[in-house]
Amino acid sequence: MHNDLNFFAVNKANNKSSAKGMTIIMPILIFLLLVSGAYGWIAFQKYDYQQKIKAIDTELKQDKYQRMLETMGNQVAIRDYYTKYVTGLQAASKNYNQILKKDGIFFTYIYKNIPPNVVITHLNVTEQKVTMSCSTNDIMTPVTLTQALRKQMKVKTDPTAEDEPVFQYTNYTGLTAIMKDNVITGYTFEITCDIKQQVVKEEKK
Amino acid sequence: MNISPRERLLLIALSAVVILFGGFKWLIEPGMKDVTQVQAKYDEARNNKNETIQKINLLNTIGAEITKKQEEAATESAPFFPQLSSDVVQLYFKKFFDLNGIKPTSFTISAPEVTQITPPAEILGGLTYPLGEAAAGIESDGAIKPTQKTETKETEKNPSKQQEVSVDSVEKVSVVIQFEGSHSQIVKFVNDIYNDKRRIRFTTIDISVTNEKTVASINTELYGVVKVS
Numbered sequence: 001m002h003n004d005l006n007f008f009a010v011n012k013a014n015n016k017s018s019a020k021g022m023t024i025i026m027p028i029l030i031f032l033l034l035v036s037g038a039y040g041w042i043a044f045q046k047y048d049y050q051q052k053i054k055a056i057d058t059e060l061k062q063d064k065y066q067r068m069l070e071t072m073g074n075q076v077a078i079r080d081y082y083t084k085y086v087t088g089l090q091a092a093s094k095n096y097n098q099i100l101k102k103d104g105i106f107f108t109y110i111y112k113n114i115p116p117n118v119v120i121t122h123l124n125v126t127e128q129k130v131t132m133s134c135s136t137n138d139i140m141t142p143v144t145l146t147q148a149l150r151k152q153m154k155v156k157t158d159p160t161a162e163d164e165p166v167f168q169y170t171n172y173t174g175l176t177a178i179m180k181d182n183v184i185t186g187y188t189f190e191i192t193c194d195i196k197q198q199v200v201k202e203e204k205k
Numbered sequence: 206m207n208i209s210p211r212e213r214l215l216l217i218a219l220s221a222v223v224i225l226f227g228g229f230k231w232l233i234e235p236g237m238k239d240v241t242q243v244q245a246k247y248d249e250a251r252n253n254k255n256e257t258i259q260k261i262n263l264l265n266t267i268g269a270e271i272t273k274k275q276e277e278a279a280t281e282s283a284p285f286f287p288q289l290s291s292d293v294v295q296l297y298f299k300k301f302f303d304l305n306g307i308k309p310t311s312f313t314i315s316a317p318e319v320t321q322i323t324p325p326a327e328i329l330g331g332l333t334y335p336l337g338e339a340a341a342g343i344e345s346d347g348a349i350k351p352t353q354k355t356e357t358k359e360t361e362k363n364p365s366k367q368q369e370v371s372v373d374s375v376e377k378v379s380v381v382i383q384f385e386g387s388h389s390q391i392v393k394f395v396n397d398i399y400n401d402k403r404r405i406r407f408t409t410i411d412i413s414v415t416n417e418k419t420v421a422s423i424n425t426e427l428y429g430v431v432k433v434s
Contacts, residue, residue, distance in 0.1 A: 053243070075267045
């Protein structure tokens with residue numbers, strides 16, 4: 001018996017096998033695509049960031065920026081030097097202003113308290129004390145003069161400031177008689193006055 | 206080759222594990238780490254750029270600060286002498302001699318030195334003893350602090366500290382002037398110098414009367430600094 005060749009059956013079987021293969025390959029291809037897609041996206045991100053960094057670096061290296069930064073550095077240094085200079089000067093001035101101002105007001109205070117019968121033979125004014133060698137014809141003069149020098153006065157230029165004592169301690173070391181032909185013609189004495197430092201801390205600008 | 210649907214399913218699952226896990230582990234995960242690092246670098250670069258721009262924008266502010274400091278420096282340094290060479294010092298005093306008709310018999314100028322201006326120390330008037338000190342403290346409402354005689358200053362403990370130059374150090378020359386004149390002339394001379402508002406200190410003013418002559422000996426200290434133009 002002669003049978004016809006049945007190519008369809010063979011073809012049908014092949015088609016079946018190919019379809020089965022595709023059902024395996026397709027998911028694998030999809031997985032591969034997913035992985036490569038993700039990797040590609042990551043690679044793109046990396047490349048993108050690198051390009052941006054490069055752009056920033058190039059921009060910052062421009063002469064314009066470099067010059068400005070250099071100027072900025074110099075300006076900051078100048079400002080710091082000025083700060084140091086001004087701070088030092090202010091501190092020095094603060095110390096200076098605490099020194100007693102032995103000006104006209106100070107001397108006027110001393111002289112206005114000197115009675116007319118007193119002659120100052122020696123006046124020594126230091127930053128801490130005033131020493132006066134005087135002569136007089138009245139034995140009670142040292143008492144009145146010492147008490148007068150203890151009086152208070154306005155030592156600050158501030159009009160609202162209260163009167164304060166200029167000296168915090170005033171005293172004298174007795175009297176010595178001046179003899180002429182066995183007759184007492186007068187007396188000499190020495191007054192020492194300690195200057196009250198805190199009241200004379202006047203601003204002097 | 207015939208494979209059953211179950212085997213096919215297993216094959217797909219296996220390939221999914223191999224490709225997805227393997228791909229993640231060997232490609233995606235290291236890639237992500239790289240991206241994170243590059244991103245950090247980018248953030249750093251961006252911050253750097255922002256800081257640079259901010260700094261540059263501050264230039265104007267610093268310029269204004271410098272202008273203000275320049276004004277302060279000019280004001281603060283004005284009372285100080287600009288330089289303390291002997292000729293400058295003598296010329297400074299000359300105008301006051303001329304103004305008051307004073308002819309100095311002696312005029313001595315020391316060499317300039319660096320110093321700190323120190324206010325004179327407080328002297329407690331009269332005798333100092335605990336009861337007197339306590340009474341003075343009570344009278345001053347506590348303004349006068351008890352003296353601590355056992356305290357040692359840092360500079361006394363460590364002499365090398367004295368070598369350090371303080372920020373408020375200035376130049377100083379001492380000038381001793383001797384002349385003859387009346388009391389009022391001397392006082393006016395001193396007052397005129399004070400009114401000139403220079404940083405000058407009278408350390409001692411000594412006036413003595415001998416043989417109808419009034420002789421004054423005045424010790425001064427002049428303070429100067431290098432001026433900024």
